[in-house]
Amino acid sequence: MSKSPYTSGKPSGLASALLGPIKLSEQIIERVLFYKRVPVLFIFILLTLGLGFQAVQIRPDASFVKMIPSSHPYVENYLKYRNDLSGLGNSLRVVVEAKEGDIFTTTFQNTLKQVTDEAFFIPGVDRSALKSIWTPNVRWTEVTEEGFEGGPVISPEYDGSAASLEQLRTNVLRSGQVGILVANDFKSAIIQMPLFDKDPATGEKLNYQVLSSKVETLIREKYENADVRIRITGFAKIVGDLIDGAKSVALFFAMAIAITLVLLYLYSGSVTGTLIPIGCSLVAVVWQMGLLKIFGYGLDPYSMLVPFLVFAIGVSHGVQVVNTIRLEQSEGADPWLAARRAFRAIYIPGLTALLSDGLGFVTLMVIDIQVIQDLAVAASVGVAVIVMTNLLLLPLLMSYVGVGKKAIAKMQASQNKESSPWQMLTVFAKPRGAIIAVSFALVALGVGLYGSQNLKIGDLDKGAPELRADSRYNLDNAFVTDHYSTSSDIFVVMATTAPNQCTSYNTLSTVDSFQEYLTDVPGIQSSVSLVDVSKRVTAGLNEGNLKWRSVSRNQYVINASLAYVPSGFMNGSCSLLPVIIFLDDHKAETLDRISAAIADFAAEHNSDALKFEMAAGNSGFEAATNDVIGTAQYEMLAWVYGVVSILCLLTFRSVKTVICIIAPLALTSVLCQALMAYLGIGVKVATLPVIALGVGIGVDYGIYIYSRLSTYLVQGKTLPEAYLATLKTTGSSVAFTGLTLAIGVVLWVFSPIKFQADMGILLTFMFLWNMLGALILLPALACLLHNHKAAQTEENAHVY
Incomplete structure (x- = not known):
């Protein structure tokens, strides 16, 4: 008897130690899930209600120190001398600009005084360090025959008269504040507002959304008029604008859900097979939000896209479950039995894929920037709940309703059709096509490596690159x-x-x-x-x-x-x-x-x-941030690929199989870096996690395709035959998922937030290339790396 070249015969000791408990857990969970359906479903409902209550209370959370x-x-x-560097850390600048004339008018000075007073009383402002020409800590000095003279720029005798305004002009000129608090053209003036990290009144972290809102309503909206224009800059304002832009994030999230809903129905032909996977993926998002609230986390502007990624991963796994149920029902199984068989077929590869996702996201913790570490926690929690909602809850719900007669007929027609459009892709499972695919991949790798040499660390534009x-x-x-x-x-x-x-x-x-x-x-x-x-x-x-x-x-x-x-x-x-x-x-x-x-x-x-x-x-x-990111980006990639490779190796117990799954992901990562360099997107806090997130989502495709491919190979099919059968089932769902998610995120390019638009471009690229890599490069590598004569027996093969 010969072993299948795609699976190994005897598991290693380490693999047995890992897979043994997983296989045992599969059997236990299957019995509980399908023989105690009502109590289990009741528990899921209670958890969803409880975590949903927590989720609605989650709030945006941003901190300068993070x-x-x-x-x-x-x-x-800086932290060592922080108390001595008041105003040189986190601060806002409010510019009061005269639309006509200069600042030396009674009307302008009255407005500047009122804005200064308003800024003084905004919670979170370090009042002792607040500066404007109207604050007593901004002074003028000069030397006369009688010695030093000086005083506040706005003298106590100021009354708005022509004489006092002329005196103000003199004081400004000798204060040394021209170009600092007063514009070089004397048409505007600045109020500098140093900020605390914590609200002195409550002791809690400064809420940048509230602060930004107060600055807008109490200063810009209140004082901007036909004579005066208000301008505001500073880190807190950037964060406030990003949080305000979360409305657009929610809008595009809703559009992506709607697109996925329509395309999933067109693909599956089943109402239940459409609504239940979407619903379970949304439940995963609710659970994630609720758990983050319980753990004391909020959502900062850079992790607001994580819920969509959780939804995307959930849909990816949900489609695989529904597709397997369709296949089982098309072969005569009732909904309950089809759901059990689908659970059994999906559990180990699905759990492996989700473990790869979760641990891949955890590797972001090696980057010593708290906002990225918080993103790692949020993404990992999201992946953990998908195990519950999409690997357990989804088949449980489908066991009641099944996919419907229309979906069954559609699957039977697809399986019985002699010719299939998928036949074209089987060329890559044959030596000649495999050589062409791998050669193209090597050329693309060379182009990617050359292009990624121009990849820069940090911001490449003036101003706030997160905004348009x-x-x-x-x-x-x-x-x-x-x-x-x-x-x-x-x-x-x-x-x-x-x-x-x-x-x-x-x-x-x-x-x-x-x-x-x-x-x-x-x-x-x-x-x-x-x-x-x-x-x-x-x-x-x-x-x-x-x-x-x-x-x-x-x-x-x-x-x-x-x-x-x-x-x-x-x-x-x-x-x-x-x-x-x-x-x-x-x-x-x-x-x-x-x-x-x-x-x-x-x-x-x-x-x-x-x-x-x-x-x-x-x-x-x-x-400092650029320095850390420049060092950590390759360490992070090494950890991501190392963790994912080890999990794949323990599951499939073949180095060649690991290469087949990981190589397409690595090619996508290199090409993504080249794309970032071409588009002028630097590697920074906002973009660094994207590649890790892309790897996490892309590895699912490879694991599911290879698992299904192995199943057909040990049945005695040749590689092209096995791959065609794989394409008709798992391959079609992978193609559907990649295209659907890409269509959903490509709309982000229209977002008013440039950060989200950049993410839309990069994620669209990674969704598509990961899909193409799994469908084209994976079988080509399998053809070239493995013995082409698959084993005819299952005796020494391990099937998932």
């Missing part, structure tokens, strides 16, 4: 960049010294050299630090002579120049001196170039007395 890698040296440095270039946020951000010397892209370097040494000549001189060095680094607009304060006041002490605009060697002169230091330029113990760097943009290449330049300077000048440490500011955090 978006950054907390263990990265940049972030650790013409979105209100990105237009507001572009306005700030164009009209202010200080862009919204801030990179902060922390110069640290021993206590009371931040104002010493050696410290200031080295920092001055550092700032001069930065002027030659492309991508940097400007920088500001305590050195600029000292140089400006020193020149003022000497009648404004520009020759004195330098760091004095006389420590007494330095001390005199720093008698009045604006907040944020040094800490209380004089051991921290932030250097605030304003960038042209936050593109990945800009951040890489600047980080490298700063690291070079630090390596040369750091000492026990003075150290330059990176980094704070939104661009500093993004540089």
